Amino acid sequence: MTARPRIKDVAELAGVAPSTVSVILNDVPGARVNTATRERVQAAARELGYLPNGLARGLRTRRSGTLALVSDVIASTPYAGQLIQGAQEAAWEAGYLLMLVDTGGDEVLERSAIRALRQQQVAGVLYATMFHRLVEVPDLLAGLPVVLLDARSSREDVPAVVPDEEAGARTAVGTLADHGHRRIGFVLDRNDGPAAAGRLAGYRAELAARGLAWDETLVVRAASTSDGGQEAVGTLLDMPEPPTAVFAFNDEMAVGAYHAAEDRGLRVPEDLSVVGFDDLYVLAREMRPGLTTVALPHRAMGAAAARSLLQLVTDPTAAVPSLQLIACPLVRRGSVAAAPHRR
Numbered sequence: 001m002t003a004r005p006r007i008k009d010v011a012e013l014a015g016v017a018p019s020t021v022s023v024i025l026n027d028v029p030g031a032r033v034n035t036a037t038r039e040r041v042q043a044a045a046r047e048l049g050y051l052p053n054g055l056a057r058g059l060r061t062r063r064s065g066t067l068a069l070v071s072d073v074i075a076s077t078p079y080a081g082q083l084i085q086g087a088q089e090a091a092w093e094a095g096y097l098l099m100l101v102d103t104g105g106d107e108v109l110e111r112s113a114i115r116a117l118r119q120q121q122v123a124g125v126l127y128a129t130m131f132h133r134l135v136e137v138p139d140l141l142a143g144l145p146v147v148l149l150d151a152r153s154s155r156e157d158v159p160a161v162v163p164d165e166e167a168g169a170r171t172a173v174g175t176l177a178d179h180g181h182r183r184i185g186f187v188l189d190r191n192d193g194p195a196a197a198g199r200l201a202g203y204r205a206e207l208a209a210r211g212l213a214w215d216e217t218l219v220v221r222a223a224s225t226s227d228g229g230q231e232a233v234g235t236l237l238d239m240p241e242p243p244t245a246v247f248a249f250n251d252e253m254a255v256g257a258y259h260a261a262e263d264r265g266l267r268v269p270e271d272l273s274v275v276g277f278d279d280l281y282v283l284a285r286e287m288r289p290g291l292t293t294v295a296l297p298h299r300a301m302g303a304a305a306a307r308s309l310l311q312l313v314t315d316p317t318a319a320v321p322s323l324q325l326i327a328c329p330l331v332r333r334g335s336v337a338a339a340p341h342r343r
Contacts, residue, residue, distance in 0.1 A: 010044045066099055087149070090303040114140040146309075168198075168294040169294070179339060183242070185243035190228075245339065248276045251291060255283060289333065308324070
């Protein structure tokens with residue numbers, strides 16, 4: 001086996017003192033080293049395959065090369081992969097590792113996990129939730145760089161990265177309007193929150209932009225599940241003048257829309273067009289026809305949040321936006337068609 005290269009080996013190859021190598025490769029703040037020497041040492045380290053001792057550097061700077069993603073139940077949801085991948089890629093690009101902690105929504109476990117992370121001297125924390133909601137930032141995170149991911153706080157000093165719910169809803173409604181639909185129903189989660197409020201605001205705004213009248217009877221609130229969607233869309237389809245299209249709060253409610261249409265002998269999209277929200281891949285792609293939906297940009301959100309956190313880690317005074325809205329793209333499949341002509 002080849003012995004692991006040491007600072008002494010790099011110093012001999014570069015023709016400098018070991019202390020100079022340590023200063024350069026560990027990025028010691030305020031160190032005065034000319035560019036030629038710095039480049040010579042870095043080249044020698046690359047040639048020998050030398051890596052600085054991360055543990056020793058962490059003990060000296062009181063900061064490790066590790067970020068943490070603390071979540072409630074993200075790791076057990078279908079969204080986890082893209083969210084974590086986006087954050088991990090951004091961390092790796094900057095030379096950091098990402099540590100994942102899923103607390104399952106257990107506050108006691110969360111406190112214990114945060115204490116353990118602080119003992120490990122993590123450089124910063126992404127505090128994430130499985131759906132866009134308001135949170136209280138744990139006091140135990142005080143003093144650490146923190147960025148909220150798919151969540152926001154009443155505290156303006158904690159940056160947040162969230163999906164642009166309103167713009168995503170406008171995209172959904174605009175797509176239906178582009179196909180000639182003038183009566184567009186909206187089945188909405190019965191629980192209030194940033195996602196429900198943003199999507200309702202987008203629905204109303206796009207109707208107004210298209211010159212379509214607001215009709216509160218076309219908005220039906222229900223549980224954000226397949227059964228809830230089936231019940232809510234059934235209510236819309238049983239109206240004297242039913243809508244020709246439905247925008248669903250999420251893909252699960254959109255599945256219910258398919259069932260409600262089938263119960264009444266209607267076809268999607270010939271008799272009823274449907275647009276969902278989330279792009280829950282295991283549902284949206286496998287529906288027949290495939291569900292046109294607005295995607296939650298999990299990978300882009302994860303990456304944006306990690307980059308903001310890294311800015312704060314390297315410079316606590318960095319001008320990081322207090323709120324970043326990430327665009328939600330439309331994924332076209334087969335559930336939207338031209339509005340049918342009805343008497």
